[in-house]
Amino acid sequence: MASKWISSGRLVFASALLTMGALPAVAHHTFAMFDGTRKLELRGTVKELQWTNPHCFLQLLVTRDGAVQEWSLQMNAPLDLYRNGWRPRSLKPGDQVTVLINPARAGRNSGRFISGVGPDGKKLSSG
Amino acid sequence: MSAKTLLALAALLCCAPLAAQQSAPDRVRRFAALPAWSGLWEGEAAADTRSDAFDRQIQQALAHPENIPTVAPPGVLAPAETFMISRSQLMQEPPYTPQWHRRYEEFRRKIQMTSASVVNPGSIMACTWDFPEIMDNPFDTLFQIFVTPEETLLLFANGQARHLYTDRPHPKPEDLWPSDLGNSVGRWQGDTLIIDTIQRRPGPFLRVPFVLSPDLSDKARFTERLHMTGPDSLQDDMTIEDPERLVHPWTVALKFQRAKGLDRLIPTDCSENNRFHVVNGQMTIESH
Secondary structure, three states, X not given: OOOOOOOOOOOOOOHHHHOOOOOOOOOOEOHHHEOOOOOEEEEEEEEEEEOOOXXXXXXXXEEEOOEEEEEEEEXXXXXXXXXXXXXXXXXXXXXXXXXXXXXXXXXXXXEEEEEEEOOOOOEEOOO | OOHHHHHHHHHHHHHHHHHHHHHHHHHHHHHHOOOOOOEEEEEHHXXXXXXXXXXXXXXXXXXXXXXXXXXXXXXXXXXXXHHHHHOOHHHOOOOEOHHHHHHHHHHHHHHHHOOHHHOOHHHOEOXXXXXXXXXXXXXXXXXEEEEOOOEEEEEEOOOXXXXXXXXXXXXXXXXXXXXXXXXEEEEEEOOEEEEEEEOEOOEEXXXXXXOOOOEEOOOXXXXXXXXXXXXXXXXXXXXXXXXXXXXXXXXXXXXXXXXXXXXXXXXXXOOOOOOOEEEOOEEEOOOO
């Protein structure tokens, strides 16, 4: 069973979001840096979507125990996100999202984006 | 300047445009006779990783990780990566000579016994791919084909390019040296492009430390027969010969399909926003 915590709000994930999700696409560094056996659910506010190679990153502000933490979530490359419907402005600063991630084995507040739910309630695919 | 030289120069100035005019229709004819391969293509195996069937396949594989072939020391690659690499036709053991088979098995045992802690995670990466693995990259074989009378060009998303010259032989041996993609020349046999590649830099197909991969000598020679098998499918029948390491030619059939969901070749690279750094022996992507 995937471990999870939600910083605030209700559980919004459908069971489909608990499947494999993001697979390594354009190879760069190995994904072994993320713990594929654990899943965390985070709800927060988008600070920035970094639409960059070799990977896009979602910078998410998550409030936990009254403190705001910034999480760095690795996504696939723009090539992969684009062909799965993502665009550089698919998420904007201030958007409220809920995401499912594999946490990083090392380093604070970071992980690999698996899937999510956007501000409009629609699923955010792994790309 | 002598009168003879002046005459030769005048003749050149007079006739060169005419020669160009005469050759242009010929080139247009040759262009028109070439198969319509232009566009974006990707390996079927890589494209398949986006299917629901593959999702089920990989979940089944990950339920029994002990059955996934050894590719790297335990923990160095994510299980999904190991599974995907192990599916690559060109990452299987070649028909090695007994000596190279023993070396291959010794290396397999070595990596099985290697602790992930001794492997620098920063070294486990691939930004560019060597030939022939570039044609069977298990993660993303995406390229655009340009067919001209003089060469067929395969331009990959990461910027690597295979120049398959069809209007010339290989350069003289003294003008060649080993490179990651080797030197390729081709010739058309009907709608099949026959490609001959030599001077691939000797060594493993996947140049990542501690990763098990075929390893060929500088005598390796690659013959590819690239042809369409349908309006949206292309096949590369590749034969690999290496008199120093293989007991017989090694053949693989690599399949490609027209890439879906893309209106252009979107580039990839490893340097634009490289947030990966090793801290205390472990890779991190912390915000900076």
